[in-house]
Structures are given as C-alpha cells and as structure tokens.
Amino acid sequence: MQLTALAKGRIERPFYWVEKNFLPGRSFASFDDLNAQALHWCIEVANAKPKRALGMSPEAAYVMEKPHLRSLPAVLPAVYDVFDRVVDLYGFVSVDTNRYSVPERLVGKTVTVYKHYARIEIHYRRMSVAIHPRLIGVRDARHTLPGHHTIPQRAPRQPALHAQLLCGEHPALDAYVAALGAHLHGRGTRALNRLLQLKRSYPPQPFLAAVEQALKYGLFDLIRLETLVLRHVAGDFFALDDDGQDDTADDA
Helix, strand or coil, X not given: CHHHHHHHHHHHHHHHHHHHHCCCCCCCCCHHHHHHHHHHHHHHHHCCCCECCXXXXXXXXXXXXXXXXXXXXXXXXXXXXXXXXXXXCCCEEEECCEEEECCHHHCCCEEEEEECCCEEEEEECCEEEEEEECCCCCCCXXXXXXXXXXXXXXXXXXXXXXXXXXXXXXXXXXXXXHHHHHHCCCCCHHHHHHHHHHHHHCCHHHHHHHHHHHHHHCCCCHHHHHHHHHHHHHHHHCCCCCCCCCHHHHHC
C-alpha cells in the first residue's frame, strides 16, 4: 500500500503543480496559443527548476543525456485505440454508440477494431475486412460499406410461369396478359392464375372472343371477364328457339 500511495503521489503531483503554477491568471486565444505558452513555461520555469529526485534541473539532465539519446524515426506510428468487438446479428460493430458494417459472414465473430482519429479499421484474424470513415459529432448513426449486406431478391417465378402458359397462342391473349401485368404493376400472380383457369375451363373460341372484347374496353376484372365468356358460350353452344315447343308437351 505504501508503494502504491507513493507512486500515485508522484503521478498526480505534477498535474497539481501545473494547475497551481501554470494555469492561474492566464488566458488563451486558441489551442495554438495555449501550446505556445505551455512550451515557454516548460522551458523557462518547469525544466529550469531543480528536482530533488534528479539532483539537478531537468534541463541540466537533458544536456548530459543528449549525446546518448537516439533520434525518433522520421515517420511516427499512427495513434489509435484497439479493442475487440463481437459482430451483432445485423452485421455491425459498435464504436462510441455508432455502428460500422462488416461482411455478414462474420456475424457472431469477434473482430479487432482500430479506432484512429479519422477512420475505423476492422480486422478479422489479422486481416483487414473493413475501413470506415469515423463518425464524429453524431450518436447512434450507422455507416454501411457497399457489398457488406446483400438484400435477398425473390424472383417472381409464378407470374412468369403463368405468363408463359398463357402467351404464344393468340395475339389478343398475349396483349391482354401484358396489359393485365401493367395494370397490376407486376403483382398479378393471382390474376394470371385465375386467367389460366378460365382458359382451361372454357372452349377457345368464346374465351378468346371475350378476351378481345375485354382488351378493347380495358376490362381487367376477371369476374366480369368470366361473365363475358359465359355470354359467348351461351350464344355459341346453347342458343334456344323461343318459338319452339317442348317435345314433352307435344307428346302429351
């Protein structure tokens, strides 16, 4: 405990000294002005004051150590935070309340996130899988890269199948099928199925005659279309002689 308290004091004491010696009575026009005043204070005051732990001032210690110091590399490594995240069920990882997409194959996997100042890099098994611009100044926002989350598309198989079964037999029927699909904005599965049932249920001549009449007047109500078909069927196959008498009556 004594060592811990001593270490804590050595860490916090310099902050206390800066707060009580550098900051009081000062004002700053900008961050650049603050940095310039802080640098001047460090050179003229802080580094010139002898330290009991060194037995001299930091500036004097630096002059002694300078010949033995090595220069830093010309290119400094990037500054970033690194942490692990588990990809959620929607294919995102969360950083500072914002969410960034990863390939959906990584759902439930643990990835490594590198948070740079202006970008977010996401790695899986030491390989980069996504690089996003960092969302700054917003909360609960999302950034999705192209190709990460595919949207499944269901092919309209039934309408195409019904259209194939209906088309190719008569130009009027082909035109009516196309007009019916346009009228229903491509959602005519049930209507095409009903039209196919009518085609299979009635003779070709009255069915096509009714279709031509419906196409002429823009009639796409299939109940009314069937009524037209029935009228043509009655006229073609069930024409009755109103003047004739029932054979049973004659026999009687």
